[in-house]
Amino acid sequence: MTSQPTNWLWLIPFLPLLGAAINGLIGPKMSKGLVGLIACSSIFMSFLVTLSYVLFRLPLMEENQVLLNTAYTWLSIGNFHADIAFHLDHLSAVMCMVVSGVGFLIHVYSIGYMGHDPGYSRYFTYLNLFAGAMLILVLGANLPLMFVGWEGVGLCSYLLIGFWFEDNEKASAGKKAFIVNRIGDFGFILGLFSVYYFLGKVDFLGMVHEVEGSGRDTLLKGWFDLGSFGIPSVVTVICLLFFLGATGKSAQLPLYVWLPDAMAGPTPVSALIHAATMVTAGVYMVARLSFLFSLSETASFVVALVGALTALYAATIAITQNDIKKILAYSTISQLGYMFMGVGVMAYSAGIFHLMTHAFFKALLFLCSGAVIHGLGGEQDIRKMGGLIKKMPITGWTWVIGWLAICGIPPFAGFFSKDEILWMAYSHGYRALWLIGFLGALLTAFYMTRCTILTFFGESRLAEGVHAHDAPRSMAAPLVILAVLSLIGGLVGWPHHSLFEHYLGGVFESSEAIVAAIPKPGMPAEGMLMILSICVAAFGILVGYFSYLKRPDLPGKTADAIPQVYRASLNKYYVDEIYNATVVQPILKTSDRFLWRIFDVWIVDGIVNGVAGLFRSVFAEGLRRFQSGIVNSYAVYFLLGALLVLIFMMLP
Amino acid sequence: MAESVIFYLFGGVAVIAALFMVTRHNPVSCAMSLVVVMFCLAVLFLGLHAPFVAMMQVIVYAGAVMVLFLYVIMLLNLSDEELGRTIVTPLKLFGGLVGCLFLVALVVLVQGDYGEGGAVNPSFGGVAQIGKELFSSYMLPFEIASVLLLAAIVGAVVIAQREQK
Amino acid sequence: MTVPLPQYLLLGAILFTIGAVGFIARRNAIVIFMCVELMLNAVNLSFIAVSRSLGEPAGQVFVFLVMTVAAAEAAVGLAIILQVYRLRGTINADEIKLMKW
Numbered sequence: 001m002t003s004q005p006t007n008w009l010w011l012i013p014f015l016p017l018l019g020a021a022i023n024g025l026i027g028p029k030m031s032k033g034l035v036g037l038i039a040c041s042s043i044f045m046s047f048l049v050t051l052s053y054v055l056f057r058l059p060l061m062e063e064n065q066v067l068l069n070t071a072y073t074w075l076s077i078g079n080f081h082a083d084i085a086f087h088l089d090h091l092s093a094v095m096c097m098v099v100s101g102v103g104f105l106i107h108v109y110s111i112g113y114m115g116h117d118p119g120y121s122r123y124f125t126y127l128n129l130f131a132g133a134m135l136i137l138v139l140g141a142n143l144p145l146m147f148v149g150w151e152g153v154g155l156c157s158y159l160l161i162g163f164w165f166e167d168n169e170k171a172s173a174g175k176k177a178f179i180v181n182r183i184g185d186f187g188f189i190l191g192l193f194s195v196y197y198f199l200g201k202v203d204f205l206g207m208v209h210e211v212e213g214s215g216r217d218t219l220l221k222g223w224f225d226l227g228s229f230g231i232p233s234v235v236t237v238i239c240l241l242f243f244l245g246a247t248g249k250s251a252q253l254p255l256y257v258w259l260p261d262a263m264a265g266p267t268p269v270s271a272l273i274h275a276a277t278m279v280t281a282g283v284y285m286v287a288r289l290s291f292l293f294s295l296s297e298t299a300s301f302v303v304a305l306v307g308a309l310t311a312l313y314a315a316t317i318a319i320t321q322n323d324i325k326k327i328l329a330y331s332t333i334s335q336l337g338y339m340f341m342g343v344g345v346m347a348y349s350a351g352i353f354h355l356m357t358h359a360f361f362k363a364l365l366f367l368c369s370g371a372v373i374h375g376l377g378g379e380q381d382i383r384k385m386g387g388l389i390k391k392m393p394i395t396g397w398t399w400v401i402g403w404l405a406i407c408g409i410p411p412f413a414g415f416f417s418k419d420e421i422l423w424m425a426y427s428h429g430y431r432a433l434w435l436i437g438f439l440g441a442l443l444t445a446f447y448m449t450r451c452t453i454l455t456f457f458g459e460s461r462l463a464e465g466v467h468a469h470d471a472p473r474s475m476a477a478p479l480v481i482l483a484v485l486s487l488i489g490g491l492v493g494w495p496h497h498s499l500f501e502h503y504l505g506g507v508f509e510s511s512e513a514i515v516a517a518i519p520k521p522g523m524p525a526e527g528m529l530m531i532l533s534i535c536v537a538a539f540g541i542l543v544g545y546f547s548y549l550k551r552p553d554l555p556g557k558t559a560d561a562i563p564q565v566y567r568a569s570l571n572k573y574y575v576d577e578i579y580n581a582t583v584v585q586p587i588l589k590t591s592d593r594f595l596w597r598i599f600d601v602w603i604v605d606g607i608v609n610g611v612a613g614l615f616r617s618v619f620a621e622g623l624r625r626f627q628s629g630i631v632n633s634y635a636v637y638f639l640l641g642a643l644l645v646l647i648f649m650m651l652p
Numbered sequence: 653m654a655e656s657v658i659f660y661l662f663g664g665v666a667v668i669a670a671l672f673m674v675t676r677h678n679p680v681s682c683a684m685s686l687v688v689v690m691f692c693l694a695v696l697f698l699g700l701h702a703p704f705v706a707m708m709q710v711i712v713y714a715g716a717v718m719v720l721f722l723y724v725i726m727l728l729n730l731s732d733e734e735l736g737r738t739i740v741t742p743l744k745l746f747g748g749l750v751g752c753l754f755l756v757a758l759v760v761l762v763q764g765d766y767g768e769g770g771a772v773n774p775s776f777g778g779v780a781q782i783g784k785e786l787f788s789s790y791m792l793p794f795e796i797a798s799v800l801l802l803a804a805i806v807g808a809v810v811i812a813q814r815e816q817k
Numbered sequence: 818m819t820v821p822l823p824q825y826l827l828l829g830a831i832l833f834t835i836g837a838v839g840f841i842a843r844r845n846a847i848v849i850f851m852c853v854e855l856m857l858n859a860v861n862l863s864f865i866a867v868s869r870s871l872g873e874p875a876g877q878v879f880v881f882l883v884m885t886v887a888a889a890e891a892a893v894g895l896a897i898i899l900q901v902y903r904l905r906g907t908i909n910a911d912e913i914k915l916m917k918w
Contacts, residue, residue: 629914635840636747646757659820663828670832674839682848693858700869705877712884717891724895728902747841751834758830766822766870777877785878797885804889812896
């Protein structure tokens with residue numbers, strides 16, 4: 001990989017940050033219209049800059065070239081070099097377009113959604129700050145800068161989830177998100193250190209260079225001896241460390257627990273951060289580090305396995321949830337699992353493709369749910385909805401498009417991407433993973449159908465006095481645009497003629513050699529699998545239709561038949577309670593009993609007070625007596641001093 | 653020879669007078685003893701080829717400063733009770749000890765052979781030479797000393813004023 | 818000089834020590850002041866002796882200036898003692914403890 005210099009990439013993250021600064025500093029004094037205008041236009045300009053690069057500059061480059069914009073010399077310590085440098089290749093370009101494009105739509109939506117909120121300017125400040133941080137993450141040309149963006153989006157996630165911080169629960173949700181993320185970040189940092197230790201470089205171009213050269217052998221050597229687990233190679237450990245960071249940021253097992261709670265934030269936040277962008281940072285990171293992951297089959301398998309299991313696991317929770325946002329949250333966790341499955345089986349462009357289509361339809365679904373909640377005056381329980389398709393047609397029909405996309409019905413976007421991942425899993429030899437993903441698709445279709453029917457179709461179960469009104473224009477326009485994208489967005493990934501894969505091919509060329517070596521089944525198998533996917537999606541939809549429209553009593557009876565299972569799923573398998581008991585409470589108790597009471601109060605305060613007390617008693621009170629006010633005593637001290645000087649002069 | 657006699661005689665008187673000075677109860681006695689010390693030192697100065705300084709000692713120091721001391725003592729006119737008894741405190745004992753050590757240290761330090769000290773010009777230490785030095789090399793200290801005296805005059809007058817009623 | 822220099826310096830040292838101890842031992846402020854004068858005189862003697870020994874007139878000039886300063890100091894110091902007596906009614910150093918902690 002080589003690079004070409006360019007001068008204006010820094011504008012892409014800078015413009016939203018500038019918008020955040022303006023809105024943050026003088027926002028409260030500006031009119032709401034101006035705040036919204038600044039916020040939306042800053043991210044739209046980012047989108048335009050990205051678009052112009054994509055249309056005019058990127059096509060001029062060769063296959064494996066990258067545009068590099070070194071803005072500022074940041075860290076240059078000995079051999080460690082990390083600059084504020086942004087690089088744009090096809091992968092970053094896709095991510096940037098998604099982030100700035102979908103981000104822009106959500107900004108516009110927020111103008112309507114948050115119109116009556118007193119924290120209007122604060123909201124847009126945080127939203128722009130988030131966009132800036134995410135763009136830094138995506139465009140960063142080295143690991144430290146990427147980490148800056150990584151942490152930045154974590155921070156903004158905290159700020160935005162706990163946006164209505166006066167409510168303790170919502171504030172706690174924000175804290176939970178940040179803290180759980182932090183656990184993952186630990187893995188990222190260790191991975192960063194290891195990369196520097198073994199390769200000596202932390203910028204991506206340098207790392208690729210090293211790996212193509214002598215670094216490859218360094219990476220493939222064994223590192224620790226884990227006894228019965230064998231000796232993993234360096235690159236395996238590094239990749240697993242990075243993946244730990246990804247599980248935190250992208251809500252996979254075991255660090256997914258923050259995402260459902262994160263629904264406490266405003267719905268556009270959920271759409272942007274927890275559907276389209278921040279949670280996909282983990283997937284992007286794995287794709288960016290594809291040249292490392294492709295060297296370690298073990299690590300990649302772990303990624304794929306965790307992804308697949310998460311996909312299934314989250315789906316089993318989603319089928320019993322009653323809060324519309326929680327359903328979508330677990331759905332997000334599940335779909336992220338699919339993305340990881342994709343990059344885990346070394347089908348990097350498939351994973352990114354699903355990332356892109358998921359951004360479209362999941363943001364659409366979240367925004368529609370926001371419109372529903374907004375229209376119903378705050379109601380989020382789907383048991384209290386129903387029949388809304390007549391009262392909220394725009395919202396309803398755009399939701400339907402999103403629903404069909406996520407279920408995987410062709411020609412909607414979700415079908416192509418999900419199917420690609422499943423096919424890649426199967427063809428790279430991971431049949432078991434394929435099966436898990438297949439079951440997950442069934443459940444996905446089922447629970448999304450359930451959600452759709454209970455919300456929009458059937459009889460109205462609205463509470464007394466609740467009148468539904470459809471979304472206003474500022475909220476409806478993004479819905480329509482996203483619906484269109486969900487409809488046609490998948491076509492770029494038509495199997496065997498995938499423009500998408502072709503576009504991203506250059507980025508993943510170092511891993512292609514490894515992938516090409518795996519024997520693959522031929523076309524007939526692929527066609528069969530595709531038909532199987534469509535069938536299972538249709539089956540899921542039918543079951544849902546049957547259970548909730550035709551025979552509404554059936555779900556209740558099923559739940560009563562297996563009460564433990566039902567309750568386990570409804571209560572999210574009690575994972576939060578388990579974590580609380582095993583991790584949180586012990587830490588709290590240790591901090592309180594030992595660290596605070598003993599260490600801080602006794603030892604630290606003891607030392608500080610002791611030293612101060614020593615000074616007081618010896619120096620202050622002791623020396624005080626020398627000032628008696630009696631002149632004669634002063635004369636004694638003079639004489640004593642003079643005597644000492646004389647003695648000093650007498651010494652040889 | 654004569655010089656030695658003069659030295660030992662007047663030196664001894666000076667020391668005895670000094671001892672008197674620090675031990676007398678009556679402040680007037682102390683002042684007079686100090687005058688005796690100064691006269692003795694003036695004689696010693698004469699022996700050391702410093703006639704001008706000797707004259708200055710007598711006229712200014714013994715003649716003006718000590719007279720000023722006496723004026724003030726008389727002015728205060730303290731009676732016996734007001735003067736108080738001398739009390740020996742641990743501080744004074746410690747001071748005495750330090751003083752003795754100090755003296756021992758000084759004695760040790762001054763030992764050494766400094767030579768005979770050559771014959772000097774007869775006009776050494778005379779008014780002419782001192783005057784010449786004062787007005788050429790030491791002009792600045794001389795002027796500063798005059799300013800200092802001015803300040804002292806003004807200061808003394810101001811500080812000792814009675815309160816204006 | 819037939820009397821060697823150390824002897825003069827010794828005499829000066831003795832006078833100085835007497836003055837220093839007197840300063841420590843006496844309570845009457847005026848007497849304390851006179852002890853200071855004694856110390857100054859002792860130093861003057863040392864200066865003159867060394868000046869003679871080295872043949873330098875600088876020592877004598879310095880003594881001249883010391884005397885000037887001593888005179889000025891005596892004037893101001895006694896004025897202060899007068900004022901203290903007026904304000905405090907006593908000139909015992911033990912009882913004028915204004916600067917005590």
